[in-house]
Amino acid sequence: MDALQGFFYGLGVATDGSNLLAALAGALMGTAVGVLPGLGPVAGAALVLPVTFLFDPAVGLIMMAGIYYGSMYGGSTTGILINIPGEAPSIVTAIDGYQMTLKGRAGAALTLTAIASFVGGTVSVIGVMFFSPVLSQVALVFGSAEFFALTAGGLLVLSRITGGSFASGFLPMALGLMLATVGVEAVSGYARFTFGTRDLLHGFTLVPVVIGAYGIAEILFLVDNYSERPRAPKVTWRELFPTRTEWRRSVAPWGRGTIIGFLFGLLPGPSATMSSFAAYRLEQAVSRHRKELGTGAPEGICAPEAANNAAATSSLVPLLALGLPFSAVGALMIAAMMVQGIQPGPLLLVQNPDIFWGIIVSCYIGNVMLLVLNVPMVGIWVKLLSIPTHFLIALIIVIASIGAFSVHNAIFDVYVLLGMGIVGYFLRKMGFQLAPLIVALMLGPIIEKHFREALYLSNGDPAIFLQGPIAQAIWLIILALMIGTPLVKWWRTARPSARRIKAD
């Protein structure tokens, strides 16, 4: 099945009534999650994960993908209107977006960001549609050693480039791998690190760990700095239309942001956040109006928004083609597949084309829905901000507990939620990154499987991990990224122009 045939096949799947509803629900929930404080896309997707088990696998996965890219649309709304970005990728958008609000151009800023998100998301889906099947075909020749290199190496790279010092990502990664080894081991059925308790036989389930580390920790941050939110300005229907100049200045940044976002999405790490910063930096370098950036320039909102949506969408490539989650939301989508008995990986395209093409085409549909719903419904999204924070916190705590409990119907998971909330809170306070912990917890059993399979196939010869040309190439790329990242960082701070700026 080529990409076009796949597209029409996926169109049939995605336009099925339940899948259309799932895309709509995901898009709406994602926007709400992006607008509201206290829940990010990761915790939002984790909350719906147990609910997805009640439906067909495609329904759940389409809904989770919708939450992820929907939150990118919603995250910018609060940043533009009240200078409080809903999500990390919208931090950059808030710089010029809020300045536009102060100039009375809030409506135009909201319209331009919604279109930027649409352009980024839609163009990126086209890339995903053509690139994923090719990568999937290539990955069919991968053996255990190659997959070990991809998973273990990818995790190492994620821990290195996810932000902060090396320890900031490496320590959470080690914690995640440790938690992944707890419970009954898949091959021999041996109970590991359970200390004789029945509760630990299941191991640490992804849902309570994710909701705790992201959702509960975020709630603790919110309570820690508790204050009523500033009132958002009213935006009338007429104000939503940008001027001709604003339209003209937005086109090129949409294109540049989309390309940057698509490329960043293919890499492990917080690609949506990194791509929005990179897109802003590019505008600072190449835009004709670069001197206006920071004072309410349309380029400052269009490029980052197109980039973060393109990255959120293109991160589906490693997920669908290789079965590798390089983000926390990706890890949840892999978990959703595995619970429903679907084997993620290169064979997904052959064994479950409905899932593969259904998710891709639903992204087109979801992006159209978001564009149609977001701009006219901006008043409703703004109204969400008037919900008092204490009700929101109480509701999130109860829903999070129900979500954690419902995976195994076990109270133990609510205690895990509480524990991970505290751990996540302190790790974030100290500047550690949480994504490597989540991805390591998900990838741990997969890494172990390929590690043991490779040793078994090579009759115990560890040289197998470096023997094949593909494995060697993957390790070389990983080595280059591991060494290259600190070198680039050093060069950026040590070059004479950077030193001059610091001195000024």
Added chain:
Amino acid sequence: MADRIHISTAKARICTGALMLVIFGVYLWQAIGLPTGRMNAPGPGLFPIFVAGIIICAAIITIFDGLTMLRADETFDLPLGRPLVRTLAVLGALLMLALLLPIAGRVITPFLTILAITLTLSDRSWIHSLLWSVALTALVWLTFIELLGIPLPRGVLLSF
């Protein structure tokens, strides 16, 4: 009374690294008790030994990272006073939910949790909090129990 305490990030990281060393000790002690198998037929204990190696590396790297940060004088703050009370109240409400759910069941427990949190965080009257807690509990009931059919415990006090 100040409502913030400033903690040195460097010292906190050194303590975290030291804690990881303790975790490494316990993990390794458990891991070496697992059957490792042979290299051509690896047992369930082989990969954990590999993970133990990563844990000790993480501990050492974090301690080293903390030591290099000592000069930077970077800090983060933790709540004290009223913000600390609010934070502990939210954690306490979550703990209460975990403890009460098997006993008080799927209606009373969410209601008490929501009430406890709104009473702690809101400046409005207790009647306002009470009424909203009833409404939000009804919303949770309708969505998760009636609509999605999630089998939350009925509890031993009341069987609804």
